[in-house]
Amino acid sequence: MKSAALRVVESHVESSLAGRVLSPFTVREPRAPDTLPTGVPAVDALTGGLPRSALTEIFGPASSGRTSLLLSILAEVTLRKEVCALVDASDAFDPGSAAAAGADLKRLLWVRCGTRETRNEKRETFKRVEQALKATDLLLQAGGFGLVVVDLADIPPAVARRVPLASWFRFRRAVENTSTALLVIEQQPYAQTCASLVLRMQRNTSGLSFHPAKNGVPTHARLLRGISVSAEVVRSRLERKPVRAASANFETRAAWAG
Amino acid sequence: MFAATYVPNFLLAAVVRSEPELREQAVAVVEGAPPLVSVIAINHKAATAGVEIGMTKLQVATCAPAVKLRQRSKLRETAAHAALLDCAQAFSPRVEDTAADTVVLDLAGLDRLFGPPAKLARELKRRVADVGLEANVAVAGNPDAAIHAARGLPGVTVVPQGNEAARLGDLTVDVLFAPNNGGADVEAAEHAAEILETLDRWGVRTFRTLAALPEVALSERLGQEGLRLQKLARGQSARLLVPAEPPLHFEEAMELEHAVDLLEPLAFILGRLLDQICTRLAARALATNELRLTLGLVPPCLRGENVYQRSLRLPQAMLDSKLFLKLLQLELKAHPPGAPVVKVTLAAEPVRPRPPQSRLFLPVSPLPERLELALARLRGVVGEEQVGAAELLDTHRPDAFRMRRFASAEQGLKPSAKKGGSDAGLKPCSTPLMALRVLRPPLLAAVEFCGSRPSRLTTRIREVCGDVIACAGPWRTSGDWWRESAPANAAKKYAWNREEWDLAISNRDGVALYRVYRDLNNGEWLVEGQYD
Numbered sequence: 184m185k186s187a188a189l190r191v192v193e194s195h196v197e198s199s200l201a202g203r204v205l206s207p208f209t210v211r212e213p214r215a216p217d218t219l220p221t222g223v224p225a226v227d228a229l230t231g232g233l234p235r236s237a238l239t240e241i242f243g244p245a246s247s248g249r250t251s252l253l254l255s256i257l258a259e260v261t262l263r264k265e266v267c268a269l270v271d272a273s274d275a276f277d278p279g280s281a282a283a284a285g286a287d288l289k290r291l292l293w294v295r296c297g298t299r300e301t302r303n304e305k306r307e308t309f310k311r312v313e314q315a316l317k318a319t320d321l322l323l324q325a326g327g328f329g330l331v332v333v334d335l336a337d338i339p340p341a342v343a344r345r346v347p348l349a350s351w352f353r354f355r356r357a358v359e360n361t362s363t364a365l366l367v368i369e370q371q372p373y374a375q376t377c378a379s380l381v382l383r384m385q386r387n388t389s390g391l392s393f394h395p396a397k398n399g400v401p402t403h404a405r406l407l408r409g410i411s412v413s414a415e416v417v418r419s420r421l422e423r424k425p426v427r428a429a430s431a432n433f434e435t436r437a438a439w440a441g
Numbered sequence: 442m443f444a445a446t447y448v449p450n451f452l453l454a455a456v457v458r459s460e461p462e463l464r465e466q467a468v469a470v471v472e473g474a475p476p477l478v479s480v481i482a483i484n485h486k487a488a489t490a491g492v493e494i495g496m497t498k499l500q501v502a503t504c505a506p507a508v509k510l511r512q513r514s515k516l517r518e519t520a521a522h523a524a525l526l527d528c529a530q531a532f533s534p535r536v537e538d539t540a541a542d543t544v545v546l547d548l549a550g551l552d553r554l555f556g557p558p559a560k561l562a563r564e565l566k567r568r569v570a571d572v573g574l575e576a577n578v579a580v581a582g583n584p585d586a587a588i589h590a591a592r593g594l595p596g597v598t599v600v601p602q603g604n605e606a607a608r609l610g611d612l613t614v615d616v617l618f619a620p621n622n623g624g625a626d627v628e629a630a631e632h633a634a635e636i637l638e639t640l641d642r643w644g645v646r647t648f649r650t651l652a653a654l655p656e657v658a659l660s661e662r663l664g665q666e667g668l669r670l671q672k673l674a675r676g677q678s679a680r681l682l683v684p685a686e687p688p689l690h691f692e693e694a695m696e697l698e699h700a701v702d703l704l705e706p707l708a709f710i711l712g713r714l715l716d717q718i719c720t721r722l723a724a725r726a727l728a729t730n731e732l733r734l735t736l737g738l739v740p741p742c743l744r745g746e747n748v749y750q751r752s753l754r755l756p757q758a759m760l761d762s763k764l765f766l767k768l769l770q771l772e773l774k775a776h777p778p779g780a781p782v783v784k785v786t787l788a789a790e791p792v793r794p795r796p797p798q799s800r801l802f803l804p805v806s807p808l809p810e811r812l813e814l815a816l817a818r819l820r821g822v823v824g825e826e827q828v829g830a831a832e833l834l835d836t837h838r839p840d841a842f843r844m845r846r847f848a849s850a851e852q853g854l855k856p857s858a859k860k861g862g863s864d865a866g867l868k869p870c871s872t873p874l875m876a877l878r879v880l881r882p883p884l885l886a887a888v889e890f891c892g893s894r895p896s897r898l899t900t901r902i903r904e905v906c907g908d909v910i911a912c913a914g915p916w917r918t919s920g921d922w923w924r925e926s927a928p929a930n931a932a933k934k935y936a937w938n939r940e941e942w943d944l945a946i947s948n949r950d951g952v953a954l955y956r957v958y959r960d961l962n963n964g965e966w967l968v969e970g971q972y973d
Binding site: 222223244245246247248249250251252253254255263264265266273274275276277278279280281282283284285288289290291292293294295296297314317318321322324325326327328329336337362386390391393401402403405406407409410433434435436437438 | 803804805806807808811812814815816818819822823824827828829830831832833840841842844847848872873874875876877878879880881893894904911912913914915916942943945950951952953954970971972973
């Protein structure tokens with residue numbers, strides 16, 4: 184039971200905030216964030232989809248299915264007639280793979296970072312990261328994109344780790360209260376607490392799928408069929424319960440595997 | 442009813458329109474080749490300072506050094522006249538191009554749209570002021586009465602129908618002889634001066650006294666011209682309006698007194714020109730999708746051309762002078778003129794504005810104006826050809842695509858009528874496709890074989906080295922060997938002939954999959970990309 188004095192204080196606060204704050208003493212449950220489907224049922228079941236208005240990190244080593252998952256997400260989002268942007272720090276995006284995965288390339292703005300300077304590779308890598316950060320800033324300021332992807336997958340962790348935390352905070356703030364989902368593909372997680380969802384990708388132990396599997400078969404009679412990968416939720420702010428280790432397994436298939 | 446818009450002291454008004462800061466200063470417009478440069482127009486402050494029409498430049502510099510002198514500019518006058526016509530066209534399609542400084546509108550049927558004539562006249566004056574001109578506006582029952590009222594009475598004047606003679610009575614007769622587009626030749630001017638002198642000798646100096654002269658006596662002395670002038674003075678003209686259809690030509694130009702070699706002052710000038718063009722386009726309910734900038738450069742310039750031209754194409758019709766200015770600034774920053782600028786010409790391609798409301802159930806997409814600005818800035822960051830939408834080429838050549846201009850939702854992303862295109866109609870399936878991360882340019886490698894199988898991959902990058910634990914291949918592809926010559930932009934040998942392998946290599950970081958190929962033209966091994 185509220186005391187009379189407390190009620191008086193409450194009414195005084197409410198009257199002084201009238202017109203500025205609606206019902207200051209009403210506790211509102213935070214609305215569940217809107218999500219984008221990833222196109223992989225196992226990952227959707229695990230994460231609930233890619234949250235809008237938030238930063239998501241997908242990290243993992245080479246050949247762990249990060250880019251395959253990215254293409255699947257791009258295909259889903261462009262299928263919903265939303266506009267996407269890809270900031271490609273290493274200029275490694277393959278439009279052929281994306282089109283084969285079902286992405287509508289007309290709805291994908293591709294920003295290819297690079298300086299064509301090959302004399303000093305380290306300096307070029309720094310320059311690429313700098314360009315990627317600037318480009319991401321500009322795209323988030325422009326607004327209206329359903330998905331903005333920053334692809335740092337080929338940037339060595341020693342370089343990517345130097346991206347100041349303030350940049351990730353700025354990106355997180357920029358997508359807040361918008362319908363944009365910001366996705367970063369990388370080798371290690373860098374955004375720390377700024378990320379609402381962090382997914383670790385890894386190739387399963389017996390992940391390589393060659394057909395036929397037997398080694399004795401002549402090499403020209405074998406086909407690379409795909410990779411078996413697993414996705415694990417490392418951090419999720421979307422659930423109110425404590426984060427638990429959870430993973431989903433799925434397979435990627437080669438375009439020629441049918 | 443008819444409305445006439447008259448810009449007094451038009452030569453000076455055209456100059457002041459381009460340089461609004463001169464509005465508060467003493468200004469004189471000069472014309473002629475040195476040393477015979479003389480004053481042809483002055484404002485009130487210059488007259489107060491002692492400057493008179495006909496004085497030479499040297500005389501002005503001696504008696505009133507504070508007076509700003511500006512060379513007469515046909516470009517500015519043409520632009521000011523076009524702006525005046527645009528303002529009139531914003532109200533009525535029936536507009537007469539009477540003179541450079543005068544236009545007449547037919548107001549029939551406009552009262553339901555714009556209210557009574559006095560309100561329309563005020564709105565017309567405001568619209569003309571928006572394009573940088575100060576005008577007199579007069580409304581009368583016939584075109585000539587409206588013209589004379591506008592030329593003789595300042596501000597907004599409404600002459601009631603049937604009361605023209607009384608209202609125009611105080612005007613001086615020289616108002617009748619102002620040149621118009623049809624009678625600006627020397628002979629007509631001499632004849633007008635002759636009649637004016639005669640009237641002056643008779644002591645006829647106002648419309649009222651001219652209107653009161655006996656018709657027969659006037660006819661005997663001045664002929665039919667005298668009777669025509671008397672009818673005009675009585676406000677009894679019955680001529681028909683001659684509507685003009687001004688071409689949709691939106692161009693503004695400025696000749697600079699001193700060459701500009703920095704982008705900032707140039708942007709200031711461009712801002713003014715863009716404001717004027719956008720106001721004119723808005724007056725005609727139009728927008729633009731292309732801006733053409735032409736800069737006259739100080740000769741001799743480095744590139745050997747004295748004219749610098751850039752065209753700014755927009756994916757959609759827009760009308761935002763600030764956005765245009767920013768885009769032009771970015772364009773000039775990326776492609777500087779290379780020499781000081783002495784003349785700026787800006788033209789806009791008029792198009793119908795895009796509908797403000799897009800389809801109701803369309804997903805949110807970037808606003809065209811903001812997207813265009815972001816794309817221009819992105820091009821500044823990563824390079825001209827590095828931003829856009831990829832388009833696959835109809836070839837089996839690996840990594841064959843081209844970059845196209847990216848367009849926002851309503852413009853380029855309409856559902857394609859043609860189904861089954863290269864990237865249309867594909868549905869994502871539940872098993873994600875294995876993606877390839879392309880190495881651009883391909884990474885030079887060395888492959889060791891054990892029998893017919895690759896056993897080790899070596900490159901200059903440590904992560905892309907290791908023992909081969911599984912492989913598939915080789916797959917041979919070739920193409921374009923039938924072409925005789927490579928396209929001009931082909932960086933390397935155009936015909937391709939290669940042997941592809943898919944290699945799983947084991948290294949310190951684990952296992953990774955690569956697509957490796959041997960170029961059969963030169964025998965080099967290259968890593969094309971990584972499966973991820």
